[in-house]
Amino acid sequence: MDWLERARAAEQLQDRDAAIALVSAHAECFSDDPDRHDNHLWHMDLLVRAERNPELTELALTDRHALRRLNRSLRERGMESALRERAEDGDRDALYVLVRLMCETGRMHEAQKVVQDIDPENKYAHQIVASDCWP
Template sequence: MEWFEQARAAEQLGDWDAAITLVSAQAECYSTDHYMHNNHLWHMDLLARSERLPELMELARTDVHARRRLNRSLRERGMEAALRSRAKDGDRDALYVFVRLLCETNRAQTAYLAVQDFGPEDQYAHQIVARFRSPSSGAQ
């Protein structure tokens, strides 16, 4: 059986150690080989789904894909305080995920304040809030 089939089988069985080991050996961030790059994204997804957040957090220090997957995972798990903390520490993706979460849960004013606190010059963060606060969105 090829490594890919072994990794998929391990993933299906929830054998995260095996799946992560197999995939990470075939993964490279920003590889010119798109299979290696896709495997890198798969690796980040496996880390998140296996709840290896400390490992993902370590990788997120230098890897944009790990950072994005971590932030999505924090949102999926309802870990709002962790997202807020990451946004406060300067993680722009965490700010965007945090602001969208606040807006989507009818807390546009809180989102606006978060942008003012953590990214007052960040035009994209302001755009996210503006979309939810516009009269056509029905939000206030």
């Protein structure tokens, strides 16, 4: 059985530690090899499912895929305060995810206030409010 079969079997058995170890050894962000890049994305998903937020947060400092996957995970788990903290610390992706969430849940004024409070000069965040919050 090769590493890929073992990783899939570990994932199926919810042995996330084993799956993460196997996949991460064959993963590379922005690799010229599409398989290594796909494995990198798989690795990020495995980290989320294993709830390894500290590891994902550390990777997010230098890895756009980890950053996006972390913010998406926070959104999926309803952790708005964590998204806001990340946005306040300068994570623009977290701001965009938070604003979209507020717009989707009908909180236009809250979304506008978040943009004003956190990054009032951010044109893209204002654009999200203007396009996503209005019916």
